[in-house]
Amino acid sequence: MASASASASAVNGLSRNGKLTIFCELLLKKALLLVGFKMEEAEKIQQLLKDLEGEFLQVYYCTEDMIDRSLWDAVNSTQQDLGKLKIANSVPRICFLSGLSGEEMMMFIDAFEETDLEDAVFAAHVENSSNKPLRELIEEIMGDHEMVSARQPNSE
Template structure:
C-alpha cells in the first residue's frame, strides 16, 4: 500500500519497449462484432494502479513481482480474483485489498486474464510486451475502462474470451 503522501503522485515506468499494440491486423469482423478496442499509447490513465489476475495461481506472484520490479511498476497493487469477486463489478474487484497474497483463495477454473488499471496506454503496452519474459503461461490482457467498470466480472470474462477466440481464430 502506498503511503498517503504519495497517493496522488504520478508514476512512470522505464521505457524499455516501443509500443506495438495497435489496430493494425485486427480482422474487420472483430472490430464490428465485438467490444474489442485496440490499445493506444496515448490512452489516458483510468482507475486505481492495480493488476487483477484471473486464472492464476498464487505461486506465480514471484515472477509477476519480478517483472514489476524490472519495469519500475512496484507501485501497482497485485490482486488475485477470488470466487466472491466474480459476481461483483470490475471496479469493486480492482479496489479489493489483499495485503497477504499468499493467504488468498483464488477462484478456480477461470480463463487466464489480466486486467490492467491506473496505467497509460504506453505503460500497458510495455507490460504486455514484457510479460512473455516471465515464462508464465499466456494470458489475455484487458484494461479497466469507463464502459466496463460497472459490469460484473463474469460478464466481462465471457465478452473478453469471445473476442479473444474471434481474434485468434484462423
Template sequence: FLKVIYCTEDMISRSLWDAVNSGPQALGKLKIAESVPRICFLSGLSGEEMIMFIDAFQESGLEPAVFAAIVPNSSTKPLQELIEEIMGDHEMVTKKQSDSMHT
C-alpha cells in the same frame, strides 16, 4: 507501481470495480478462483506503457494471459460477464490471426 489482485470465487459475481478495490489480500489464506481464465486487467497506463508491459510479460516466461484495460464502461459490469466478453473477443482475434496465417 504495480498492484496484483488475485481473483477469488466470491469476486466473480461482483463488479470489476469492487474486485479491483477489494481490501488487502493475505496470499496464504486466499481461495483463488480456479474456474476463470488468466486475465490481466490494466489501469492507469498509457497505450505505449500497456504495450511495453504486455511485451515484457510475454518475455517473462510466466503462463500466457489475456490482457484488458479497465475502462469506465466495464468497471460496473459483473466480473463474470466481462470474463465471457473478453474471452469471446480473444478467441475471435486468435482465430482471425490463425486464419490469416493459413491463407
C-alpha cells in the same frame, strides 16, 4: 488532482460537470487484477514489475467471491494475507490493467511475453467495463479473444 476513489462514472475523460478533463491514468487506481493466475506465480509477477519499475502497481488475485462483483470493486478491494485467499481457479487467464497509459500497458504486455509465465489475455479497465460483473467481462473478453485468434493464421 483526481483521487483513486473518484466515481467510476467519470472515467470517460470528463468530470460530471464537464469543466475538468480527467484521464483514466489519473482517475483509476494503478492496479493489476490477475484472473486465473496461481499464487505460485506471485514472485514472478513481482519480479516482472520490479524489472519494469512498476512496483507502484497494486496486484490483486481474482478470488471466488470477486467473480460476481464489478471490476471497479475488484480493483478497489483489499487483499491482506495472500496465503488465505480462495483464488478463482476455473477461470481463463486474464490480466486486467487499471490506471495505466497505453504505452505503459504495451510495455507490460511486451515484458510479460518475455517471461516464462503461461500465456494470458490482457484487458484494460475502462468506463464501459467498470461496473460490469467480472463473470460477464470474462465471457466477453474470451469471446472476443477467440474471434480474433480464429482470424489469425496459425504460426507453427
